[in-house]
Amino acid sequence: MPPQRRRRTGHHEGEDDNTRHRRQSKRAPESDDGSGASENEDEQDIDMDRPAGADNTSDDQLVKKLVRYALACEYARIPIKRDGIRDKVLGTQARSFRRVFDAAQEQLQKVFGMEMAELPVREKRTLKDKQKAVKRGTSQASASSRQYILISCLPKEYRTQPVIGPSRIPSTADEAAYVAFYTIVISLITLSSGELSDMKLRRYLTRLNASQNLPMDKTDNVLQKLIRQGYLDKIVERVEGDEDAITWCVGPRGRVEVSPQSIAQVVSEVWGDPPDDFDKKLEKSLGIRRTGQASNTNRDMEGQEDDE
Amino acid sequence: MDEDQEELSGQYGDGNRAFLQSFLARGTMTFEESRPILAAIFTAQENEAVEPSQITHEDFDSYVSAASAAISPFDLEIRSAMHQTRKERVYAVVNTTSDPMTQLATLHSADEIAFVKRVIDAMFEKYNTPRMEALCLDEMQANKLRTPPRPENEDEGMENGETQAQHAPKGLKSSEVETMMHSMVDEGWFERSRDGFYCLSVRALLELRSWLIESYNDPDAEEGEWQRVKFCGACKDVVTIGQRCAERDCLVRLHDNCADAFFRTRRQRDCPSCSKEWTGRHFIGERAVTETEAFQRGRRRSGKGARHSNMVEEIMHDGEEEEEEETRNGSEGDEE
Numbered sequence: 001m002p003p004q005r006r007r008r009t010g011h012h013e014g015e016d017d018n019t020r021h022r023r024q025s026k027r028a029p030e031s032d033d034g035s036g037a038s039e040n041e042d043e044q045d046i047d048m049d050r051p052a053g054a055d056n057t058s059d060d061q062l063v064k065k066l067v068r069y070a071l072a073c074e075y076a077r078i079p080i081k082r083d084g085i086r087d088k089v090l091g092t093q094a095r096s097f098r099r100v101f102d103a104a105q106e107q108l109q110k111v112f113g114m115e116m117a118e119l120p121v122r123e124k125r126t127l128k129d130k131q132k133a134v135k136r137g138t139s140q141a142s143a144s145s146r147q148y149i150l151i152s153c154l155p156k157e158y159r160t161q162p163v164i165g166p167s168r169i170p171s172t173a174d175e176a177a178y179v180a181f182y183t184i185v186i187s188l189i190t191l192s193s194g195e196l197s198d199m200k201l202r203r204y205l206t207r208l209n210a211s212q213n214l215p216m217d218k219t220d221n222v223l224q225k226l227i228r229q230g231y232l233d234k235i236v237e238r239v240e241g242d243e244d245a246i247t248w249c250v251g252p253r254g255r256v257e258v259s260p261q262s263i264a265q266v267v268s269e270v271w272g273d274p275p276d277d278f279d280k281k282l283e284k285s286l287g288i289r290r291t292g293q294a295s296n297t298n299r300d301m302e303g304q305e306d307d308e
Numbered sequence: 309m310d311e312d313q314e315e316l317s318g319q320y321g322d323g324n325r326a327f328l329q330s331f332l333a334r335g336t337m338t339f340e341e342s343r344p345i346l347a348a349i350f351t352a353q354e355n356e357a358v359e360p361s362q363i364t365h366e367d368f369d370s371y372v373s374a375a376s377a378a379i380s381p382f383d384l385e386i387r388s389a390m391h392q393t394r395k396e397r398v399y400a401v402v403n404t405t406s407d408p409m410t411q412l413a414t415l416h417s418a419d420e421i422a423f424v425k426r427v428i429d430a431m432f433e434k435y436n437t438p439r440m441e442a443l444c445l446d447e448m449q450a451n452k453l454r455t456p457p458r459p460e461n462e463d464e465g466m467e468n469g470e471t472q473a474q475h476a477p478k479g480l481k482s483s484e485v486e487t488m489m490h491s492m493v494d495e496g497w498f499e500r501s502r503d504g505f506y507c508l509s510v511r512a513l514l515e516l517r518s519w520l521i522e523s524y525n526d527p528d529a530e531e532g533e534w535q536r537v538k539f540c541g542a543c544k545d546v547v548t549i550g551q552r553c554a555e556r557d558c559l560v561r562l563h564d565n566c567a568d569a570f571f572r573t574r575r576q577r578d579c580p581s582c583s584k585e586w587t588g589r590h591f592i593g594e595r596a597v598t599e600t601e602a603f604q605r606g607r608r609r610s611g612k613g614a615r616h617s618n619m620v621e622e623i624m625h626d627g628e629e630e631e632e633e634e635t636r637n638g639s640e641g642d643e644e
Binding site for chain 2: 067161
């Protein structure tokens with residue numbers, strides 16, 4: 001319909017200058033007292049001798065530094081580490097971690113439509129690791145990885161190709177190929193109940209004509225990079241008198257970044273014309289629960305394998 | 309992210325956030341590039357298909373200014389400049405402070421960064437003289453910069469060579485130089501011309517503007533003295549590709565686009581400063597090299613594509629030597 005209406009959505013109110021000024025003038029109090037006041041309430045241990053004003057300005061600086069640090073880490077696909085935040089952002093004010101983190105999280109959501117999501121702990125997969133964990137008495141569930149990555153929290157309607165197309169670093173084509181490759185590999189692993197032997201993975205790669213080379217680099221180099229960036233985990237178990245058993249799993253970043261929903265989309269896309277109960281089976285295989293239905297995942301996994 | 313938050317953030321919504329994410333992933337954006345993105349955003353907002361062709365300049369401007377205002381508290385900003393050769397305004401997200409934090413944001417090793425620094429130095433120092441303001445270099449010349457210059461106190465270095473060797477920065481291999489130059493183009497910092505010259509992109513000029521001035525210009529220079537970083541007489545942005553006054557000592561430089569617009573409004577085509585006729589045939593940027601007789605001759609001789617590998621270096625070097633001679637003689641010569 002008419003462009004006027006559309007333009008209004010862009011400005012939300014029509015006159016750009018006015019709204020912008022309003023936004024700017026709103027901005028200041030919002031970060032000064034708005035969040036500041038509520039923070040002070042639950043942070044009883046802060047130094048009460050300092051004037052509130054000074055405290056808030058320095059907090060703003062820390063929040064700004066943390067937001068910039070988070071963006072910089074994500075740019076290189078390095079996890080945002082709690083220790084890194086302590087060293088590079090907080091410095092001497094390590095005690096304000098929670099407060100600064102929460103405020104930065106809010107800014108990331110409000111301004112950038114992103115948030116820091118905690119990475120899952122690397123699972124103890126080998127028998128040895130599991131035994132070690134039992135000895136130390138640490139349980140897998142309670143541990144925190146103390147690492148985060150930035151993910152987009154935009155509503156689904158906005159996550160379309162023109163909007164969130166591949167980054168131009170290192171180049172649009174390379175980035176697109178890289179994202180496509182890890183999404184496929186992660187999908188394959190996930191649909192094979194979370195792990196894939198080296199032999200099986202290689203067989204899939206051969207079928208994709210990707211066993212040796214990919215557009216950007218040698219396949220082995222790309223796999224190394226995927227391990228380094230936390231998309232994949234490679235588990236090597238020593239076997240007496242035989243070759244090492246190598247198993248591929250989805251790494252912490254891969255688990256957060258490539259959601260079951262996106263795997264489902266990839267699979268449907270690849271499948272083309274799916275059979276009737278396809279969606280249901282797929283959702284169950286991936287453990288996606290529609291409206292809280294608990295399902296017998298194992299049985300459907302088998303079904304999935306039969307289909308292949 | 310309920311009403312409270314909506315209240316606080318005013319008119320800034322998911323559409324703006326989506327636009328900002330898109331912008332950050334690309335680093336730069338032009339109006340044309342923004343149209344499919346904004347069309348997709350409007351489509352999402354209105355549940356009704358919006359075509360890229362329906363996106364207006366006002367739409368784009370309002371989203372850019374909203375994004376720029378939103379990121380300014382984080383020392384980020386959206387700046388724009390006209391592209392020096394294409395008639396297109398380029399917008400870029402620029403860091404207004406540079407700190408160790410931003411250095412982390414680079415995906416290259418310290419040796420690679422040092423190489424890039426040597427390349428930029430060469431663009432603004434070695435290949436940028438009053439006689440010939442090329443401000444660009446080709447792959448051969450870049451390749452010569454692959455190893456860091458030896459430290460000046462070489463003798464000392466030899467004596468306690470062991471300790472030195474450990475910390476000595478390493479150079480790049482020839483193949484790495486090629487990869488590095490290409491990735492600087494892909495990442496949007498350099499631009500490569502059809503004739504194979506590399507120069508700083510608009511984005512780099514926007515981001516590095518103050519750093520360039522600080523590094524290469526003499527703050528104590530007197531008014532009217534030749535400086536390495538030059539500004540367009542019309543739009544006042546940095547100019548590295550454009551036209552210069554036919555009078556060598558005159559400092560007027562204009563972008564090609566700006567020159568067109570500038571002389572359209574004037575009765576005479578003459579230099580606004582020294583009144584000498586503006587030829588439009590005196591150049592700053594790669595044409596200072598490619599429009600020389602020597603280069604044209606070389607190109608004719610070797611056919612398109614294949615040129616004598618050292619030719620550009622020789623032309624630029626000749627420029628320097630002539631200049632030295634001239635300053636010695638104190639004479640003036642015409643360039644062509």
